[in-house]
Structures are given as structure tokens and as C-alpha cells.
Amino acid sequence: MNVLEIKGVSAGYGRIPVLHHVSLVVGEKSIAVLLGANGAGKTTTLRAVSGMIKYTGQILLDGKDLKGRGPDQIARLGIAHGVQGRGTFSDLTVEDNLAVGAFRRRDKAEIAVDIDQMYTLFPRLRERRKQKAGSLSGGEQQMLAVGRALMLKPRVMLLDEPSLGLAPVIIDDLYEALQRVNRLQGIAMLIVEQNANLALEIANDAYVLETGSMVLSGTARDVSENDGVRAAYLGN
Amino acid sequence: MQYFFQQIVNGIGDGAIYASLGLALVLIYRTTNIANFAQGEMATFSAYIAWQMVDWGVPLWWSFLIAIAVSMVVGVLAYLLLVRSVQHRDELTIVIVTLGLFLAFNSFDGAMWGFLQLSLPSPFPEKSFAIGALRFNAELLGTIMILIAISIGMFLLLQHTRLGTALRASASNATSAMLVGIPFTAMMAIGWGLAAGLGAVSGLLVGPKLTLDPNMMGAIIIYAFAAAVVGGLTSYRGAVVGGAIVGISQALSMAYLPWLGSDLQILLPLMLIVAVLIIKPEGLFGSTVVIRV
Numbered sequence: 123m124n125v126l127e128i129k130g131v132s133a134g135y136g137r138i139p140v141l142h143h144v145s146l147v148v149g150e151k152s153i154a155v156l157l158g159a160n161g162a163g164k165t166t167t168l169r170a171v172s173g174m175i176k177y178t179g180q181i182l183l184d185g186k187d188l189k190g191r192g193p194d195q196i197a198r199l200g201i202a203h204g205v206q207g208r209g210t211f212s213d214l215t216v217e218d219n220l221a222v223g224a225f226r227r228r229d230k231a232e233i234a235v236d237i238d239q240m241y242t243l244f245p246r247l248r249e250r251r252k253q254k255a256g257s258l259s260g261g262e263q264q265m266l267a268v269g270r271a272l273m274l275k276p277r278v279m280l281l282d283e284p285s286l287g288l289a290p291v292i293i294d295d296l297y298e299a300l301q302r303v304n305r306l307q308g309i310a311m312l313i314v315e316q317n318a319n320l321a322l323e324i325a326n327d328a329y330v331l332e333t334g335s336m337v338l339s340g341t342a343r344d345v346s347e348n349d350g351v352r353a354a355y356l357g358n
Numbered sequence: 359m360q361y362f363f364q365q366i367v368n369g370i371g372d373g374a375i376y377a378s379l380g381l382a383l384v385l386i387y388r389t390t391n392i393a394n395f396a397q398g399e400m401a402t403f404s405a406y407i408a409w410q411m412v413d414w415g416v417p418l419w420w421s422f423l424i425a426i427a428v429s430m431v432v433g434v435l436a437y438l439l440l441v442r443s444v445q446h447r448d449e450l451t452i453v454i455v456t457l458g459l460f461l462a463f464n465s466f467d468g469a470m471w472g473f474l475q476l477s478l479p480s481p482f483p484e485k486s487f488a489i490g491a492l493r494f495n496a497e498l499l500g501t502i503m504i505l506i507a508i509s510i511g512m513f514l515l516l517q518h519t520r521l522g523t524a525l526r527a528s529a530s531n532a533t534s535a536m537l538v539g540i541p542f543t544a545m546m547a548i549g550w551g552l553a554a555g556l557g558a559v560s561g562l563l564v565g566p567k568l569t570l571d572p573n574m575m576g577a578i579i580i581y582a583f584a585a586a587v588v589g590g591l592t593s594y595r596g597a598v599v600g601g602a603i604v605g606i607s608q609a610l611s612m613a614y615l616p617w618l619g620s621d622l623q624i625l626l627p628l629m630l631i632v633a634v635l636i637i638k639p640e641g642l643f644g645s646t647v648v649i650r651v
Contacts, residue, residue, distance in 0.1 A: 222524065
């Protein structure tokens with residue numbers, strides 16, 4: 123059973139087409155990674171899924187067509203989208219950011235437990251819980267963005283270059299946390315990355331976009347052994 | 359000395375009114391990033407609604423509550439029908455739209471209720487109390503108590519409720535707010551509704567003090583803008599403190615600078631705005647936006 127299915131999606135901004143018949147699936151409890159160079163259409167794909175741009179084709183969450191729904195409705199159905207860069211609420215405290223992440227949920231007691239769980243996952247956030255998100259470092263903000271997305275208890279989490287601009291040791295921590303969340307809570311993920319090594323290590327499936335078209339797909343292992351991918355995205 | 363302190367007390371009373379309208383300005387500025395020049399005219403409209411209710415024989419306090427409720431609905435509609443479509447346009451467009459709203463409310467009031475002065479009864483008894491050598495009348499105490507109640511209410515709403523957190527999140531980052539499932543348009547509309555309610559309170563406090571006519575809030579809105587700008591335009595606390603500063607300085611200048619006369623009074627808030635913008639552009643409590651990379 124697939125959680126997320128993208129079928130023949132074309133999209134763009136105004137009259138400029140970016141995606142051409144892109145198809146992709148994210149299986150139950152699995153991690154898919156979407157690779158591609160700058161401008162290949164990775165972010166556009168995620169934006170189509172979360173309802174931020176119009177598209178033709180079909181996007182299904184648990185078999186339910188998402189077309190015509192706004193981003194807030196899609197979020198309430200269970201898609202959490204961690205945008206690239208500053209996706210946090212900079213004037214809110216770390217704790218309020220996490221609480222807002224659970225906006226679609228009504229289980230108050232559970233929410234408090236989950237906030238505590240995020241602090242266990244990202245101990246730095248516990249130290250800074252009363253600080254405004256805008257005052258955090260880049261790495262801490264990225265962790266907060268991931269934590270906030272998880273608070274939604276999503277069916278599938280979309281992450282746009284979570285490692286961008288982070289120090290290697292922090293990227294390791296972040297990916298370890300993502301893997302743990304995926305294993306323990308069974309949250310499916312679609313991760314967009316340029317820096318593909320770590321993403322391919324934790325992913326089940328991988329897709330490669332080139333100038334708006336899907337040029338390669340398969341298991342993460344197969345894709346990472348592809349010569350073209352090795353040259354373009356793995357640095358060897 | 360006693361005269362001096364009495365002026366300060368009176369100034370705080372007026373300041374509370376500027377603060378309540380200033381809070382409305384801050385609320386809209388924070389949630390939709392718009393300086394709503396029509397806020398005062400919307401408050402005048404609220405006062406007319408109350409007058410109309412009283413005229414129809416509705417008890418005074420009910421009239422006021424109905425006026426506040428109607429104003430909130432009108433605020434929501436103003437956002438949904440007009441402001442929403444221009445919200446993301448350039449600043450000049452937005453300014454023109456709020457000035458259009460200003461004229462629309464002003465003309466509507468005139469067309470409905472005429473330009474003659476009407477009188478709105480005061481909700482407070484004509485009593486006064488002496489504390490030491492200072493005199494407090496019921497209106498002054500009531501006005502200050504209402505402002506305190508509004509401030510506490512807003513604090514609780516914004517800081518301690520789910521709706522408040524959603525409002526703050528929408529103001530902070532619209533895209534991320536939608537991505538966690540917050541209905542953004544509804545939040546903006548609620549922000550405008552709440553602001554219209556706050557503005558209505560100021561209109562209902564001003565109405566009985568002055569006489570009710572379509573231009574009643576003309577000067578008050580300038581004092582309220584001064585209060586909000588002195589406080590930093592993004593800070594609720596700033597609007598309250600700014601209101602007190604503007605009210606007190608106005609009372610003192612009336613007492614000690616009589617040569618200013620009532621016509622030049624209006625210069626005072628404008629001078630305060632200019633002084634703050636020159637010395638501390640972010641206001642006393644405002645936050646400068648720090649972008650960290």
C-alpha cells in the first residue's frame with residue numbers, strides 16, 4: 123500500500139513549466155529520496171503535493187485525491203511539509219512552535235507527551251524551549267522545523283533539503299533522528315536532497331529528477347550504484 | 359503639585375482610549391501587516407450603531423454589546439470582501455484601500471445618520487471619588503478598568519489559547535501556518551474582527567465624551583497612531599504605554615502650554631511620532647526584525 127502517489131504531474135509557475143509528467147510513490151512506513159540538481163523541480167514537486175501550486179495529473183494520499191484542496195486542508199489530512207530554510211515561526215518560542223505543529227490534533231495530553239519526545243530527539247531544543255525560534259542557529263532551526271512537522275503526526279512528511287547549510291556532524295544527528303522516527307513511529311517520508319549520500323543510506327526508494335522529468339527510479343541501493351548518479355550526486 | 363498629578367490622572371484616562379484604538383492598530387498591523395487608517399472611522403460607525411440601538415429603546419449596555427458584535431462582523435467582512443484581495447500587493451495600494459475604507463465608513467455614517475451632532479449616553483454614573491487630594495470620576499476609573507480588562511483578555515487569548523497561538527503563528531509565517539493546517543484566511547479575518555471589536559470599544563468610550571458626528575474620531579485616530587508608533591507598532595504593551603504617554607503629554611501641554619490652544623494640540627502627537635521615528639525608529643517596545651542565516 124502506498125501512502126503517497128504522484129501520477130503524471132505537470133506543474134509550473136505562471137506560464138513557465140517546471141515539471142513534466144512526474145510520477146513517484148512513497149510506500150507505507152518507507153522513506154523515498156528525491157535527487158536532482160538545482161532547478162530540476164524537486165521543490166516544485168513538494169509544493170504541488172502540499173497544495174501550494176496548481177498542477178495537472180493526480181496526487182493521492184492514502185488513495186484520496188488531493189486536487190483542489192488548500193495547503194491547510196492538506197496539512198489536516200496528514201501531510202507535513204518542512205520547507206527549505208526558515209520554516210519556523212521566528213517570533214514564537216521553541217515550545218510554541220512545537221505546539222502549533224500539533225494544530226490539527228485535539229488530543230491535548232498526547233501533544234504534551236509528544237513535545238517532550240521531540241526534546242528527547244533533539245536535546246538542544248529542550249535547552250532553548252523558552253527562546254524565540256528566530257534566535258536559534260541554523261541547525262537548531264532545522265531541527266525545530268523537523269520537530270514541528272513531526273508534531274502534526276503526519277501520514278507522510280515532506281522535507282526540503284534538511285541538510286542545507288548545516289555542519290556535517292549536525293547533519294549526521296539529524297539523519298539519525300529521521301531514521302529513528304521512521305522506525306519507531308512508522309512515519310513515511312519524502313526527502314529532497316542535493317547532498318545525497320546520507321539520504322540514500324536511510325532511504326528505501328530513490329528518484330532522480332532532471333529538468334523537470336523523472337530520469338531514474340528504483341530502490342535506494344540500485345540508484346546509488348548507478349554510474350550517472352554516482353558521478354552527479356555522490357561525488358565519485 | 360496636586361494640580362500636576364491631577365493632570366497626569368486625567369491624561370491616563372484619555373490615554374486609555376488612545377491605547378484601546380492603538381491596540382486595534384497593532385493587532386491589524388501584526389496579523390496582516392497593514393496600517394489601517396480606517397480604524398477610527400470604523401469605531402465611529404460602531405458608536406452610531408450603539409446610538410441607533412439606544413434610540414430604538416434597547417438598554418444601554420445591551421446597545422453597546424450589540425454595537426461591538428456588529429462591528430466585529432463588519433471587520434471580518436471588510437477583510438474578506440476587500441482587504442484580502444490586496445493584502446499581498448504593494449504598500450501604496452494597501453494604504454489607498456484603507457483610505458478608501460475610511461471614506462466609505464465616513465460617508466456611510468453621514469448618509470445614514472446625518473452630519474448633525476448626536477449624543478451618546480455614557481455608560482458610567484456621574485460620580486467622582488477622592489483618593490487623597492486627587493479626584494477620580496467614575497468615567498475615568500471605568501475607562502481605565504475597561505482597558506485593563508481588554509489588555510488581560512488579549513494577553514490570555516493570544517498567549518494561552520489554541521486560537522491565539524494560531525493567530526500569532528499566521529502573523530509570524532503565513533506559509534508555515536498553512537502547512538501545519540491553520541486556516542490562514544480565517545485567522546486574518548478573525549484578526550480584523552477582533553481589531554474592529556477593540557476599535558468599537560474606543561468609539562463607545564469616545565462617543566459620550568465628545569459629541570457623535572461622522573468626524574468624531576478624526577483627531578483620536580492620530581493620537582492612537584501616535585500611541586502605537588511610540589510603542590513600536592508591533593507591541594501590544596507598547597500601545598498601552600504609548601497611549602499613556604500620549605494622553606499624559608496632551609494633558610500636561612493643555613495645562614501648562616495654554617498658548618498652544620486647542621487647534622495646535624494635534625501637533626503634539628505628530629511631534630511625538632517624529633521624535634520617536636528619529637531617535638528610536640523601532641519604538642519603545644518594538645522589535646526590529648533580525649534575520650539570522
